[in-house]
Structures are given as structure tokens and as C-alpha cells.
Amino acid sequence: MKTKTLFNLSALALAITFTSCKKDDPETPAPTPVGVTYDNGVFVSNEGPYGSGTGTISFYSRSTSGVTNDIFETKNSYPIGNVVQSMEIFNGKGYIIVNNAGKVEIVDGSTFASNGVISGLTSPRYFLGIDNSKGYISEWGTGGVNGAIKVVDLNTKTVTATINTGKGAEGMVKVGNNVYVTCSGGYDNDSVVTVIDATTNAVVTNITVGANPKNIKVDANGKIWVLCSGQYAPYPATNLVKTGKLVRIDASTNTVDLTLPFASAYSQPLNLVINNAKTTLYYSYDGKVYSHLSTATALNATATINRNFYGLGIDPTNDYFYASDAGNFSSNGKVIRYNTTGVAVDSFTVGIIPGNFCFK
Amino acid sequence: MLQVWSRGLEYKVNVNYAVRKFKVQLSGMYNYVLSTNERSTTTNDAALGQQLIYVPIQNGQFNFSLFFKATSISYTQVYTGYRYTTSDNTSYLKPYSVGNLNIAQTLGWNTLKIKVYAQLNNIWQETYQVVAYRAMPLFNCQFGVTVYFNQQKKDS
Numbered sequence: 001m002k003t004k005t006l007f008n009l010s011a012l013a014l015a016i017t018f019t020s021c022k023k024d025d026p027e028t029p030a031p032t033p034v035g036v037t038y039d040n041g042v043f044v045s046n047e048g049p050y051g052s053g054t055g056t057i058s059f060y061s062r063s064t065s066g067v068t069n070d071i072f073e074t075k076n077s078y079p080i081g082n083v084v085q086s087m088e089i090f091n092g093k094g095y096i097i098v099n100n101a102g103k104v105e106i107v108d109g110s111t112f113a114s115n116g117v118i119s120g121l122t123s124p125r126y127f128l129g130i131d132n133s134k135g136y137i138s139e140w141g142t143g144g145v146n147g148a149i150k151v152v153d154l155n156t157k158t159v160t161a162t163i164n165t166g167k168g169a170e171g172m173v174k175v176g177n178n179v180y181v182t183c184s185g186g187y188d189n190d191s192v193v194t195v196i197d198a199t200t201n202a203v204v205t206n207i208t209v210g211a212n213p214k215n216i217k218v219d220a221n222g223k224i225w226v227l228c229s230g231q232y233a234p235y236p237a238t239n240l241v242k243t244g245k246l247v248r249i250d251a252s253t254n255t256v257d258l259t260l261p262f263a264s265a266y267s268q269p270l271n272l273v274i275n276n277a278k279t280t281l282y283y284s285y286d287g288k289v290y291s292h293l294s295t296a297t298a299l300n301a302t303a304t305i306n307r308n309f310y311g312l313g314i315d316p317t318n319d320y321f322y323a324s325d326a327g328n329f330s331s332n333g334k335v336i337r338y339n340t341t342g343v344a345v346d347s348f349t350v351g352i353i354p355g356n357f358c359f360k
Numbered sequence: 361m362l363q364v365w366s367r368g369l370e371y372k373v374n375v376n377y378a379v380r381k382f383k384v385q386l387s388g389m390y391n392y393v394l395s396t397n398e399r400s401t402t403t404n405d406a407a408l409g410q411q412l413i414y415v416p417i418q419n420g421q422f423n424f425s426l427f428f429k430a431t432s433i434s435y436t437q438v439y440t441g442y443r444y445t446t447s448d449n450t451s452y453l454k455p456y457s458v459g460n461l462n463i464a465q466t467l468g469w470n471t472l473k474i475k476v477y478a479q480l481n482n483i484w485q486e487t488y489q490v491v492a493y494r495a496m497p498l499f500n501c502q503f504g505v506t507v508y509f510n511q512q513k514k515d516s
Binding site: 026049052053054079327328330331332352 | 400402404405406407413442444445446447448449450452491492493494
């Protein structure tokens with residue numbers, strides 16, 4: 001009868017297991033009410049987990065101070081796709097750049113209802129609206145070591161032409177009739193800003209700046225500021241062989257008229273943003289956020305915010321900083337809001353790896 | 361992640377039974393294991409104290425096999441519970457249970473032995489994901505022939 005005792009004991013053990021105190025089922029989130037619109041706020045693009053999984057868009061409302069996460073799938077019942085890089089609003093429509101999926105999801109800028117897809121892109125990065133029927137999309141191309149601007153017909157939502165640029169086409173600004181494209185090197189290295197005639201789509205010139213230019217902004221005087229992140233020594237070295245640079249371009253001559261090199265051989269300057277008046281630039285460097293007046297001819301030694309961020313944005317309505325912390329890169333990230341003097345106001349939780357902000 | 365704490369219960373039961381020329385084999389397995397991230401390289405890590413991603417807390421398996429002479433039929437039901445896909449346990453994949461059927465026949469000539477089998481997977485057409493956003497096949501099957509050489513002759 002020893003077998004029976006053993007059997008009874010094991011049955012008891014199993015019964016205890018099934019009646020454990022901890023609830024196993026995770027909580028199911030309440031469904032978002034239908035008919036909502038997203039106005040007066042900020043869209044946060046969350047890259048999403050690498051490898052598998054989808055990026056998401058979160059919306060922060062200025063009027064209610066509330067956050068709604070994953071607004072795309074809530075409205076359209078399908079996920080955006082792998083690695084959401086950025087979002088831009090142009091003529092009332094939202095253009096969501098999905099890097100790994102090689103597409104741009106177009107949505108209504110207010111309801112977020114799907115409005116079509118631009119496909120046939122390879123590692124797209126950012127969108128720039130040119131006119132009512134034309135848009136530019138920068139991309140890194142095959143292997144991330146090429147670079148091009150894809151010209152898109154916004155009515156048919158198709159790619160109509162390809163403009164070859166330097167490697168890793170990234171940020172874009174339009175000054176006059178020219179579009180300036182930073183060539184970030186992609187997964188390789190480059191050091192030029194490609195200038196394109198927005199009417200003819202022809203390359204005007206390539207301006208040599210510093211190593212691996214990423215961000216590009218225009219100030220109130222029409223000068224173009226380019227933040228070059230620098231170039232790393234070959235792996236496994238962790239130092240920069242070319243340090244970062246903040247470079248100013250005179251758009252009337254397409255030449256560099258100011259170069260400000262960074263000192264650190266280990267830290268890359270990143271996340272160049274500009275205030276609403278276009279008089280002060282801000283960037284991340286050496287684990288801090290620094291300011292730079294558009295009239296200054298030397299880099300600032302004092303930081304505005306003593307913290308490192310993954311992404312940075314400035315709200316044009318009140319010049320508040322929106323700074324993102326991606327945490328451990330596999331869980332929900334955080335956005336911290338700072339006032340103009342760099343004092344933290346509040347924070348909210350968004351999706352996985354928040355990287356870019358789109359202010360509406 | 362520097363340290364993981366795993367604790368729980370693993371339960372296994374096996375019953376063999378013979379009725380005349382039939383042999384019946386029943387087996388069951390059930391695990392309830394919590395595996396949590398206990399120490400991190402960064403401060404304020406949202407993953408601290410949370411279940412590891414893609415590691416189910418609960419999983420179980422039930423198997424019923426019937427043998428008659430050189431013929432066997434076997435049914436297996438596998439259950440996998442909730443699995444988190446983010447390290448702060450905010451999103452997850454739903455549990456799934458898949459039923460598989462295996463039918464095998466062994467044939468023998470002298471020292472040669474041939475096993476012919478049919479493996480029918482996911483016979484109840486369960487829709488499930490093992491990795492997020494990667495769909496798994498519905499009903500699928502597999503047929504095979506295994507040839508054994510130089511087997512000992514057995515008179516039955």
C-alpha cells in the first residue's frame with residue numbers, strides 16, 4: 001500500500017499547486033473608448049523591442065496631461081511594425097517611419113485612422129514634406145551603408161524617384177528651394193551634407209562638415225546648424241578617432257562658416273534641437289544637456305540638465321523639453337518634461353524605447 | 361541581469377499498465393516555476409523582481425500511448441501558460457495548448473527492422489505564438505520511415 005500513499009501525497013501536492021495564492025493571469029487593460037481625437041499634444045514614437053515585436057505611438061495631451069499608449073493599434077487593429085523610427089505631421093496627415101519594416105504608415109493626424117502605406121523603402125529614417133504632392137524620405141539603404149532620398153508622390157503614395165546622397169541619409173531641412181540632408185554614415189562613416197534642389201530633385205553640391213553628421217536645424221538668421229557625432233575607432237576600441245563637431249552652414253554660399261569641435265574622445269554629441277524662436281540650440285553630450293545660442297561662437301561649458309537621455313524634443317508652444325529615458329531597452333520607457341530653465345516638471349510612462357517626438 | 365531566482369514545483373507522474381496484448385502508458389507533467397530577475401547592473405531597473413521574458417510560469421504535458429504488438433498510437437497534449445514579452449511584465453503572450461498524435465508501425469524481415477510513422481501536429485488547430493508576432497502553423501503533419509540494420513532476430 002506504499003504506492004497508494006505516495007500517490008495520495010502527490011495528488012495533494014498537485015492540488016496545493018493549483019490553489020496557489022498568486023493570481024497567474026496578467027491583468028487585461030481596459031479598452032480605449034472609440035471616437036477619440038489626438039489634438040493639442042505630443043506624439044511619442046516608441047521604437048519597440050528589437051528582433052521581434054512592434055513599435056508604438058503614445059500621445060500626451062497638453063489639455064488633460066493624460067497619456068494614451070499604443071494609439072495606432074487601438075484605432076487600426078493591427079500593429080505598426082518593427083522599429084518605429086520617427087513621425088512627422090504634414091498637411092494634416094501623420095507619416096510614421098517604420099525602419100526595419102521598410103515602410104511609412106500614413107494616418108489621419110487627428111483620429112489616427114490608417115490612410116495608406118508607402119512601401120519599397122530600405123531602412124527609412126525621416127520624412128520631410130516638400131509641397132502638397134511631394135515628400136522626401138531619407139533612408140540608409142541596403143546594409144545600412146548606402147544613402148538616398150526617396151521622392152514620394154503624396155497622392156498616389158508611391159516612390160517616384162531616388163536621389164543618391166552620401167552614406168546613411170538622416171536629417172533634412174528645407175531652406176529656400178534647397179533641401180539639406182545629413183549623411184550620417186549609416187553603419188559606416190561619412191562626413192557630408194548633400195544639398196538637393198527641391199524642384200528638380202538634382203544634387204546641387206556636397207558640403208564637407210565633420211564626421212558622421214546626424215541632426216540638422218535652421219536658426220532665426222537662416223543659418224543651418226549640423227551636429228556631427230564623430231567617428232569611433234574600429235571595434236573593439238571604444239574611443240573616437242574623430243571627435244564630434246557642431247558646424248554652421250551659410251545657406252547663401254553653401255559653405256561652412258563656423259566649426260566648433262567637442263573635446264571628449266569618448267562621448268558623441270547627439271539630439272540637436274532648437275527652441276521655438278530659433279535662437280537657442282540644445283544637444284546631449286557627455287551625459288548632460290547643453291545649450292548653444294545661435295549667436296555664440298564657442299561651446300557652452302555649463303550644462304542645462306545634468307542627465308543623459310535617449311531622445312530629446314522641444315515643445316514649440318512653451319519651449320518645454322521632452323526628454324526620454326529608455327531604461328533597460330526591453331521595458332516601457334519614460335518621458336520627463338523639463339521647463340525652459342531645466343527644472344523637471346513631471347514625467348509619464350510610454351512604450352518601449354521612446355526615441356522621437358512629434359509636436360502638434 | 362546579474363542574478364535570477366528560480367523556485368517552484370515540478371510534478372511528474374508515470375503509469376504503465378498491461379491488458380492482455382495491449383500495453384498502456386499514461387504520463388503527465390506539470391511545472392509551476394517563478395524565475396525572477398533579482399539583481400541588475402542599473403539602478404531603478406523596471407525588470408527587478410519581475411518574471412524573465414518568454415519563460416512561462418506554468419506549463420504542463422499529458423501523454424497517452426497504446427501499444428499493440430508492433431503498432432503504437434500516442435496522443436500528447438502540451439500546455440504553455442502566459443509568457444511575458446517585456447522585462448517589466450507589461451505585455452505578454454496568451455497561453456496555448458496543442459494536441460499531437462503519433463501513429464507508428466514497426467515491420468521486420470530477418471535482421472532488418474523498418475519503422476513507419478505519421479506525426480500529426482496541432483490537430484485541434486490552435487492559433488498561437490511562441491515568439492511575439494511570429495505565427496505558428498495550424499494543423500501540420502510529418503511522415504517518416506526509419507530503417508534499422510543488423511537487428512537481433514526476434515520470434516513473436
